[in-house]
Amino acid sequence: MQLLMAPARGEAARPVRVAAWDLVFYLGCFAFALGTALASEFYGYRIWGNFAVAGYGLAAAYSAWLTISARRGMQTNGKFSSRWIGIGAVVVLAMCAPLLMLVIRRLTGTDWLITPFSWAAQPEVWVIERSADLLLRHGTPYVDIAALGRAPEVNDYTPYGPVMTVFGLPRALFGGSPVLNALTDARWMFALAAVLCAYASWRLLNRPRIPVFAAQLAIACPLTALTWAVAGPDLAIVGLLVLTFALAAADRPGWSGFVLALVISAKLIVAPAAAVLAVFVYRRARGGNPWAATGRFAAALAAATIALHLPVYLANPAAFTEHVIRFPLGMGAVRSPAASPLPGHLIAQAGPAGTAISLVLVGVAAVAMLIWLARRPPATGSAALTRTAVGLGALILLTPATRYGYLVYPLVLLGAALTFRASGPTARPPRNGRADATSS
Template sequence: MAPARPTTGRVSLVLTWDVVFYLGCFAFALISALVSEFYGYRIWGTFAAAGYGFAAAHSGWLLVSARLGRAPRGPLGSRWWGIAVIGLLAMIVPLVVLVIRRLTGVDWLVTPFSWAAQPEVWVIERSAGLLLQHGTPYIDVNALGRAPEVNDYTPYGPVMTVFGLPRALFGGTPLTNALTDARWMFALCASLCVIASLRMLKWPRIPVLSAQLAIACPLTALTWAVAGPDLAIVGLLVLACTLAAIGRAGWAGFVLALVISAKLIVAPAAAVLAVFVLCRRRAQAGQADAGHGEKPRDRRALAWFVTTLVTATVVLHLPVYLVAPDAFVEHVIRFPLGMGVVRSPAASPLPGHLIAETGSAGRVISLVLVAAAAVAMLVWLVRRPPATGSAALLRIVVGLGALVLLTPATRYGYLVYPLVLLGGVLAFRAAEQGLRPPRSRPGAATSS
């Protein structure tokens, strides 16, 4: 029996969501274009508003057609048209424009209204030059001969420096500078990680909602055009989860080591993936009374995951730490925690920051809330260990979301992590449903 076609009411509800979503994105892009203090944001908003406007108009046309009972036929009847146009006008075109604009050399001016790239792009490219010259991407902020400032810091792990190496090695002319802009490297890494993950998941049919959250959301599109490192990190994190889901525990540990060695904010994902690696096989087999052969195999997988993760993390950090241990601690640990010589500018008015700003007691309360969230996550992992890739990603979404919202030093841009990963959850579910064996129908004849 063929599956039932979606009812008109269901289609109308989905298309209504599309219209509301794209109109909200359009409003965000338009406001960015008109009032943002950053030049890159204004350029992005100008192009993105056109992309989101098209997507909203196209979805509105589909909605009206559905309610009139005249569903459009052909390619223009697909909801993916909105995603495609947003990808072009809100991601690719503004990135090209900003990369070309950056050749005018206005990066390091104290004038945000002229920046063609956000500071993290400059800082990561500079860190690669420092690594090649001095063996460490971190400068001693106490030996500058002047008062240090925010842009003197490189608040990333040593792996992040890799994205700046093409510029440090091959830059120097307008053409090579344009081709080696670190944003291309971030975008390439994120794209390759997604393609590799989809391939390992047997190319599932991705829901449009998944693409809306992971790609079309303004936080993703804006980050792609003006900065990018967070997208590379979240792409690697999805790849690590995919590897764990298909039983490649060692490779999952290695990729997660790369993630943690680039940005420490995603370190809590290690606990989730460790539990997932341990419980995946027996949970998927429905083994409440698992066989004796499965438990040693699960423990070996966990041991391989943890050993690879720890070894790779130490190997990636230790050489840089030994060259300049004080600088490493100042840049990678103290500064992101708001304890450095210069205070971190990550101060978006999210709950944790607002609570911390009430005084010393408020700061203690915000840290207690972070600790309470961590304990709650551990309890959730123990009581309901993830059995699938989507379940593991969902726990990472909740954990990172709580960390971003409750940490005293935080910023809106970090919300790109839970949003993109939530889109990943939907993609994983689509893959898992495709791999699930069909249920036998009641009353079906048994083959002889």
């Protein structure tokens, strides 16, 4: 009798545990938002924090109500018992509302000032919009640092690949009046790209049920919500990156390589994903010829990357090298301001020896990732995304110059991995008929 009752008790306790987890998650997010609202030096961050306090506070209060109801065994109305209500509160109050206010506030004109306490958009927004204007006028999105006639400053740099310029084209082409400037703010373009990529990936996976925990990691996490409101390019890039894995999982290696070329040609930080995707495409190939599938992936990746970079490089090789390669590596005429207190940066603070140690640790992490890929090649999209999240997370944590905001990449990728897993098995059955023990 006791054995029969134990599973029932476990099932009864599950709603309590789930609601309690939601409560802890949203309370942690609430604390982050409150600290940001009170202490951040950036105007946009503080505005986001004030809105986000309301969004996370409402989600936490709702989760507390669900927890109490579950503990008391109360039956809640189906319309008001969904955990997605908390996600909705975050999307409306911590993402859309602050973005709208900051877009309007930006019309008062605070771009290009060295005054973080007045920025309604982070510098990457203005820089990307400027890059589009430069591309249309001069054939290159990069400022010629050597021709400035003055000492360069950090805002002169565009540390992105040429594809990132696309998000600034609407402003460059149609901006000019307050209404058009508001409608063509690059943040709308970043948000639209992220949403469309997420939707396309979901369709490619045959519309799986999205776990709430996956949405909490990928959408409701403060790093995602904050990035959505004040900047946004990283969300567009990680959205495209998820799409590359969805295309590979849907047996479209050529398209996967092409989209990955777009991603790498926008931001080089995601280049390590190419190794994971190549192994995944080889492992997954259903046509019986994994080398052919991997070849299509590699050919599309290489051809598109060259086609996207070469014209811009030839327009001004020195400017391209300075902006895209030297500046992100800390070797430019101006040092990158990326200096969040993550392990790699803290180690590098010890001087040249510390920088060397940090770079060695990055190398060790890269070798460890390659060994992991070789010994346990991913056979599902979920496994491939998990490996990419771990690899990018290690790179972000250990590199000497970094920002904590980049951690949005592994968080979104882990959330996507949970959704890929919910879509069901996607690996090709092993030829020997045995279960694959390496795909998790």
